[in-house]
Amino acid sequence: MSVPALEVRGLVKHYPGVKALDGVDLVVRQHEVLGLAGENGAGKSTLLKALVGLVTPDAGEIYVRGEPVRLRSVVEAAGHGIGMVFQEQSLVPNLTAAENIVLGSEGAAVRRGLYRWDTMRRLAQEQLDKIGSHIDPLARTDSLSFADRQMVEIAKVLRIEQRSQHPPVVILDEPTSVLESKEIETLFAQIRRLREFASVIFVSHRLDEVLDVCDRVAVLRGGQSVGEVTTEGAVPRELHRMMIGSTGSDDHYHENAAVAVSSEQPRLSVRGLSGATFKDIDLDVAAGEIVGIVGVHGSGREDVCRALFGAEPTTAGEVRMDGKRIDLTSTRAACAAGIGYVPAERKTEGMVGPMSVADNMTLTKQKARCTGPFVAPGKQAGLVDRWIERLSIRTPGRDTAIGRLSGGNQQKVVLARWLVGGDIRLLLLDHPTRGLDIGARSEVYRLMRELAATGVATVLLADSLEEAIGMADRILVMTDGRVATEVACPNGGKPSPLDLVKEMV
Amino acid sequence: MSTPVAMKPAAEPATAKSTARPAARLTGFMPLIALVVLVAALTVADPDFLTQRSLTAASRTAAPLIVLAAGATLVVLCGGIDLSIAALASLSTVLLALWLPDLGGLATPVVILAAATIGAVQGVAHVLLRIPSFIVTLGGMSVLSAVALVVSGAGTVRVVDDTPVAWLDLYLGGYVPMSAAMALLVVALIALVLKVTPLQSWVSATGYSESAARLAGTPVDLVKIGAFCVSGACAGFAAVMLVSRQFSGGPTMADNLLLPAVAAIVVGGTAITGGHGSVWRSLAGALVVTLLRVGLPIVGVPSAYEQILYGAIIVVAVALTLDGSKVSIIK
Amino acid sequence: MTNEVVAAPRRSSRRGASFRDAGPPVALVVIFAVFAALSPQFRSVENVQNIVDAAAVLAVVTCGITFVLMMGSIDLSAAGVMGASALTVSLLVANNRNDNDFGLLGILVAVLLGCAFGCLSGLALVLLKVPSFMATLGVSAVGLGVATLMFAGVQPNITDAMLESWAVERFLGFSYLTWIAVACIVVGWLIQRYTRLGRYAFAIGGAEEVLTLSGVKVKPYKVAVFTLAGAFYGLGGVMVTSQLGAGLVQAGDGYDFSAITAAVVGGTLLTGGRGGILHSAVGVVLVMVLTNGLVQVGVSPYWQGGVEGLIVVAAVAAAVIPQRRRNQVVK
Amino acid sequence: GCTEQAGGEDTAAGSSSCESKDVRLVGQVRNESNPYEASWLAGGDAFAQSVGLKQERLTYDGDSTKQQEQISQILAGNTKCLVMNVLPNGDADTPPIVKGADQAGAYLVTQWNKPADLKPADHKTWLSHITYNGIESGQQIGDALSEAIGGNGGIIALQGVLDTAAAKDRFAGLEASLKKNTGVKLLDQQTANFSRAEALTVTKTLLTKHGDNVKGIWAANDDMALGALEALQQAGKAGKVAVVGIDAVPDAVSAVQGGTMTATVSSDGTWQGGIGLAIGYCVATGKLKVEDIAADNRAFFAKQFLITKSNAAEFAAPKTNPSDFECANVFNRVAGPLT
Numbered sequence A: 001m002s003v004p005a006l007e008v009r010g011l012v013k014h015y016p017g018v019k020a021l022d023g024v025d026l027v028v029r030q031h032e033v034l035g036l037a038g039e040n041g042a043g044k045s046t047l048l049k050a051l052v053g054l055v056t057p058d059a060g061e062i063y064v065r066g067e068p069v070r071l072r073s074v075v076e077a078a079g080h081g082i083g084m085v086f087q088e089q090s091l092v093p094n095l096t097a098a099e100n101i102v103l104g105s106e107g108a109a110v111r112r113g114l115y116r117w118d119t120m121r122r123l124a125q126e127q128l129d130k131i132g133s134h135i136d137p138l139a140r141t142d143s144l145s146f147a148d149r150q151m152v153e154i155a156k157v158l159r160i161e162q163r164s165q166h167p168p169v170v171i172l173d174e175p176t177s178v179l180e181s182k183e184i185e186t187l188f189a190q191i192r193r194l195r196e197f198a199s200v201i202f203v204s205h206r207l208d209e210v211l212d213v214c215d216r217v218a219v220l221r222g223g224q225s226v227g228e229v230t231t232e233g234a235v236p237r238e239l240h241r242m243m244i245g246s247t248g249s250d251d252h253y254h255e256n257a258a259v260a261v262s263s264e265q266p267r268l269s270v271r272g273l274s275g276a277t278f279k280d281i282d283l284d285v286a287a288g289e290i291v292g293i294v295g296v297h298g299s300g301r302e303d304v305c306r307a308l309f310g311a312e313p314t315t316a317g318e319v320r321m322d323g324k325r326i327d328l329t330s331t332r333a334a335c336a337a338g339i340g341y342v343p344a345e346r347k348t349e350g351m352v353g354p355m356s357v358a359d360n361m362t363l364t365k366q367k368a369r370c371t372g373p374f375v376a377p378g379k380q381a382g383l384v385d386r387w388i389e390r391l392s393i394r395t396p397g398r399d400t401a402i403g404r405l406s407g408g409n410q411q412k413v414v415l416a417r418w419l420v421g422g423d424i425r426l427l428l429l430d431h432p433t434r435g436l437d438i439g440a441r442s443e444v445y446r447l448m449r450e451l452a453a454t455g456v457a458t459v460l461l462a463d464s465l466e467e468a469i470g471m472a473d474r475i476l477v478m479t480d481g482r483v484a485t486e487v488a489c490p491n492g493g494k495p496s497p498l499d500l501v502k503e504m505v
Numbered sequence B: 001m002s003t004p005v006a007m008k009p010a011a012e013p014a015t016a017k018s019t020a021r022p023a024a025r026l027t028g029f030m031p032l033i034a035l036v037v038l039v040a041a042l043t044v045a046d047p048d049f050l051t052q053r054s055l056t057a058a059s060r061t062a063a064p065l066i067v068l069a070a071g072a073t074l075v076v077l078c079g080g081i082d083l084s085i086a087a088l089a090s091l092s093t094v095l096l097a098l099w100l101p102d103l104g105g106l107a108t109p110v111v112i113l114a115a116a117t118i119g120a121v122q123g124v125a126h127v128l129l130r131i132p133s134f135i136v137t138l139g140g141m142s143v144l145s146a147v148a149l150v151v152s153g154a155g156t157v158r159v160v161d162d163t164p165v166a167w168l169d170l171y172l173g174g175y176v177p178m179s180a181a182m183a184l185l186v187v188a189l190i191a192l193v194l195k196v197t198p199l200q201s202w203v204s205a206t207g208y209s210e211s212a213a214r215l216a217g218t219p220v221d222l223v224k225i226g227a228f229c230v231s232g233a234c235a236g237f238a239a240v241m242l243v244s245r246q247f248s249g250g251p252t253m254a255d256n257l258l259l260p261a262v263a264a265i266v267v268g269g270t271a272i273t274g275g276h277g278s279v280w281r282s283l284a285g286a287l288v289v290t291l292l293r294v295g296l297p298i299v300g301v302p303s304a305y306e307q308i309l310y311g312a313i314i315v316v317a318v319a320l321t322l323d324g325s326k327v328s329i330i331k
Numbered sequence C: 001m002t003n004e005v006v007a008a009p010r011r012s013s014r015r016g017a018s019f020r021d022a023g024p025p026v027a028l029v030v031i032f033a034v035f036a037a038l039s040p041q042f043r044s045v046e047n048v049q050n051i052v053d054a055a056a057v058l059a060v061v062t063c064g065i066t067f068v069l070m071m072g073s074i075d076l077s078a079a080g081v082m083g084a085s086a087l088t089v090s091l092l093v094a095n096n097r098n099d100n101d102f103g104l105l106g107i108l109v110a111v112l113l114g115c116a117f118g119c120l121s122g123l124a125l126v127l128l129k130v131p132s133f134m135a136t137l138g139v140s141a142v143g144l145g146v147a148t149l150m151f152a153g154v155q156p157n158i159t160d161a162m163l164e165s166w167a168v169e170r171f172l173g174f175s176y177l178t179w180i181a182v183a184c185i186v187v188g189w190l191i192q193r194y195t196r197l198g199r200y201a202f203a204i205g206g207a208e209e210v211l212t213l214s215g216v217k218v219k220p221y222k223v224a225v226f227t228l229a230g231a232f233y234g235l236g237g238v239m240v241t242s243q244l245g246a247g248l249v250q251a252g253d254g255y256d257f258s259a260i261t262a263a264v265v266g267g268t269l270l271t272g273g274r275g276g277i278l279h280s281a282v283g284v285v286l287v288m289v290l291t292n293g294l295v296q297v298g299v300s301p302y303w304q305g306g307v308e309g310l311i312v313v314a315a316v317a318a319a320v321i322p323q324r325r326r327n328q329v330v331k
Numbered sequence D: 001g002c003t004e005q006a007g008g009e010d011t012a013a014g015s016s017s018c019e020s021k022d023v024r025l026v027g028q029v030r031n032e033s034n035p036y037e038a039s040w041l042a043g044g045d046a047f048a049q050s051v052g053l054k055q056e057r058l059t060y061d062g063d064s065t066k067q068q069e070q071i072s073q074i075l076a077g078n079t080k081c082l083v084m085n086v087l088p089n090g091d092a093d094t095p096p097i098v099k100g101a102d103q104a105g106a107y108l109v110t111q112w113n114k115p116a117d118l119k120p121a122d123h124k125t126w127l128s129h130i131t132y133n134g135i136e137s138g139q140q141i142g143d144a145l146s147e148a149i150g151g152n153g154g155i156i157a158l159q160g161v162l163d164t165a166a167a168k169d170r171f172a173g174l175e176a177s178l179k180k181n182t183g184v185k186l187l188d189q190q191t192a193n194f195s196r197a198e199a200l201t202v203t204k205t206l207l208t209k210h211g212d213n214v215k216g217i218w219a220a221n222d223d224m225a226l227g228a229l230e231a232l233q234q235a236g237k238a239g240k241v242a243v244v245g246i247d248a249v250p251d252a253v254s255a256v257q258g259g260t261m262t263a264t265v266s267s268d269g270t271w272q273g274g275i276g277l278a279i280g281y282c283v284a285t286g287k288l289k290v291e292d293i294a295a296d297n298r299a300f301f302a303k304q305f306l307i308t309k310s311n312a313a314e315f316a317a318p319k320t321n322p323s324d325f326e327c328a329n330v331f332n333r334v335a336g337p338l339t
């Protein structure tokens, strides 16, 4: 057997209060796709960042093709043929796609500090051709669709071939969490093609995907390697058990906890709602009901969601909560009406990174932590600790900045924000499980069921069709800003994903 | 079938208490340290500098700047900037001087109220028109200056009977200038209100990430308007202090306090990008800036070198006081 | 003034890009038309020449500031740097203070001095982590101090024929200074479009952290951008000296804020990542048309500043209307 | 309880006379970066040197608040035998300075700016206020300008910083002159804030606005006049339009001598810088008694001269000499009491 493309031994990384990596071992063979699985906060991103020189480990060694190396920067890592697509998209929005692709490794495209646009275009085109993308290299990046931008990222990471004579190691940290199923298929095709000349490390919380595309899966738990699985014939359950150390619940979507919905008076009733990207939306959600909205990018479902939260202007239409007409002129008005919203872009819109877990959790429902007009620190502490415990949020303490938590734990805090007040009537969830591990997801689902049981109405823009089908009582399919059709989705009578896909196009 | 190759016991979840490290605690005191170092340096340069009389004079001198900076700090914490404070203070001195004869003691609250209103109007313009606060208040600055020039008849307005504002020029116990005590009170009041109400988290959230704050239902617009309003009120109060000291109001009287006030905020270690900082820091910053403005020439630094030293020291002071761990990208 | 990643990318479109760029030129045309209708002198050829000539220095300074603003930083050092460079050049070319007569070499030295000051700002930013607002304010003070040292009490008047001719001689109806400004705009535009420095400055304003992740060392580029800006200010100082026939410490008074205003009016964002030299050029002309027009139509000198401030705010407000969004971040 | 004055040991003497070596001389002006004020400080230095002392130079960048701050800091130090020669930034800045000096017992001479109703004679240690008659100078150069354009035609006026007494008095002088010279028409007036650079742009604009109708330019100080000269040169009108200013800065005097400028009025910075300290020094050392100073000399206009081509050569070199500052001669240049 040839030398591994990459090997890690005993890698350790401490953060204040957290041991992110605690002696991790990992082997990446040549021409294989290695999956990396683990709960939120298991240390996956930290490990991968150490591999591209963004995190300096406290102890441990990294070997590239058998040679020990010290990686101090992205450039050094690229010199060894290692490149990474980050968990959050990282392109410069106001540059052209071509510039993003060659950024940091312009080579012949820049001579003595001067741009040669023709060469740049050619170089970028070569990269795009490699992965079969048809976008215009000179288009501004922020004019591209989400999926196209993901392609640009991959085209960019493949530039490391130019920097190293050896077959590259391409690291993909949760690339699928923001993609649609069709785009995921394209991506997987690319990954399989990459295997011909490169090694790939692939991270995803969707275990079926991991098993589908990877040759082998390494599992991390609490910053340690706990084992590995060859994917042939493996099932997600097995993998999940390794990740959390025990067998998870059978009922992922907690379907037996679903409540019967009374449909006398809808909690939310929307008639003829129109805005810039959607038109004539009719929508009823009963108390305790979970309504899923599915649709491709650009179907307008996200904007409907934002409009219902008062974050997007509307041109026409009427919204009633429990029969009472409400004016959604601001997010504040929506909050006052008992509406909560969990945005998809957690990092920029969902949370205030430098503020503490406690402050983030009580940002909306200030009343919950106040006595009269004054903040009661004791009250807040008790409240926050209760919710940290209840949602098993992994944090060194309630005063830790939320930005320091892993993505999944951040999301739980953001969700908790709407629950601490205890007066929520309608929850708008835009990809609430994006980036969450399977366990955390399951907990979010349980939470949604519990809330539904207490009469909270939920609008869910699901992360995947399966999730929508699993959770929703009813699914609306949106295309081009209109509701194309409505599919009932009761327990026992769930539609198949294919049924929905038919309607979406 | 899956084949587990190795199994290790799960690690204990990390639940270590977060304790501030000594270094982190030190950064909080940096503005104070900078202040002490500066006083020490000035004393070394001129041993006469460190006398009770001289410190009393310095604290009296610093009072209007402290108040101006404290108000503007709120705007900066919200992520904006208020360039109109000095012009607004100038206008307020004129208004106060004009109204004192008719309104007497009532003139003070009326002027502060008027200044607060003008501040709020700028806040509303910023929020509703969606123009950067830098531009709104830059425009506000020129408009207010013009208004001040016109109402004052382009000249200073003498205050013949200054009894209604004279209390500000007294000394508490013979040593503490009343204006300095009032400035301290203003700072303490703002700090207290922020601390004990939800305002602190609203202001910080707005400053750190406006969109996240808005989507969390924070009254972002109101918070911003409020910040501008308080900033205006503080400018008005600073004007009262100036009038009590100058016995007159002038259309350009406080204009030159703009950059020192902004410098005070930044030297205090408040992030100019918003979110992180406090009015206490601005208090220390205002004292540092005042000592630089007044102390350097008094201890005999020649004019040209004074400017060079001022520039250099202020940059170094900011380098010391700014907590790099709280602000990821420095623009 | 902020590092907020504005606007979730999915919300922008190419159509929007062209639409939003149209605001400032339209505002320029409208304002020009209004003044032309009000005043026959305003629309005379001489006055147009006059406006363009008067815009020359501001245009050069704005060229420099634009690069800094593109990065999302701010630069308030123009006043100090221009003062220092004005004194330097007036003491190096033929003048009434000493026997120097270095001609072009003297001009070059003055520009290089500007570079050095700019470099200092950049270093304070990246090495000491002082926000550019403060770093450049400090450097401005240092520049003024240096200028005062060189001034030493006696006004240096230049007698250098070449430098004097720049302000007087005309080519195609415009003074040489104007052509220098045009050259600066062209060079600036080429730098912005065809050099790594320019594109990276643009990118730093767009997403600085991404550049770091891509292995680009941004610090040298930041320093370089400030240095480049310093060169433009240095040249600006030389041009003022040519206009006034003397080296003044106050040569750069007010250019810092006017240049920022011009750049912003032209459509450059203070948050960085948008705008450019051509935008700024439009902004400069717009500001000059305003100043000139208000005098031509006879607005009282008391009110001019105020009216100008209002129109600037209105122009920026009008320009942002097409991009207004409910949840937009404006700082 | 509250007191009107800061506590601490009282260092002020006021009445008892000082040893010459104990006298502390302070000169305060706006900045060192313009020729007029630089010459003021140089004059102060020269006087201090002549009595074996050193002048403490203070500059406040034209910033009223900074000026007050510096004064109160100075007064918080040792004020026994303190002599201050101060250029208040504006009228409004004088009262607090006077009040502070009074309380501290420091000897004070102010120049240029003070409110009309505030009189040195009512104070013990405010020895004198010296100024030049702005109305007179504004009128003198106004008349000179009328004469230069032959008593007929349009002129434009460049005003100083609008809220200063100097700017207003000088402009009032121009208005008085215009009343007399009915053939002269004021086409336009703009402020250029006493600044050479602003004067340049404003003049250019006004020249395009009024074209060849402009026969003369009246500027409230020489800096602006020099800016206007540059503007004329750039507009190709050098020599065709008469220019007048005030202050007699060296460049303006040589311009008058060279014929490019019509007239200016002398205000002698070197003398002003020395004389204030000299009066204070004489009183502090007991050579001059406050009671002995004539009432007219407690607030006076200093002599000024209209400088035209005919007498410019006389003013080309500084006219101050050491004997001006002898205690017997300090009031030699009194032109009359303040009205």
Ligand SMILES: Nc1ncnc2c1ncn2[C@@H]1O[C@H](COP(=O)(O)OP(=O)(O)OP(=O)(O)O)[C@@H](O)[C@H]1O
Residues within 6 Å of the ligand: A015, A016, A018, A019, A020, A038, A039, A040, A041, A042, A043, A044, A045, A046, A047, A404, A405, A406, A407, A408, A409, A435, A437
């Ligand atoms: N910069 C940091 N400072 C402090 N703690 C950190 C930092 N980055 C990561 N951590 C901590 O290290 C641990 C591992 O985080 P990491 O991001 O590697 O998890 P992950 O496995 O990628 O999780 P996810 O699946 O949610 O992305 C977490 O507990 C996190 O809170």
Ligand SMILES: Nc1ncnc2c1ncn2[C@@H]1O[C@H](COP(=O)(O)OP(=O)(O)OP(=O)(O)O)[C@@H](O)[C@H]1O
Residues within 6 Å of the ligand: A095, A096, A117, A138, A139, A140, C017, C021, C192, C193, C274, C275, C276
């Ligand atoms: N063929 C080319 N030659 C030179 N530069 C190019 C070329 N194509 C693209 N660019 C560069 O790519 C950038 C993006 O192009 P585009 O015209 O789409 O942007 P834009 O919206 O006009 O941006 P901005 O107005 O901010 O410059 C341009 O600013 C330009 O510098």
Ligand SMILES: [Mg+2]
Residues within 6 Å of the ligand: A044, A045, A046, A087, A407
């Ligand atoms: Mg991760």
Ligand SMILES: [Mg+2]
Residues within 6 Å of the ligand: C021
């Ligand atoms: Mg363009």
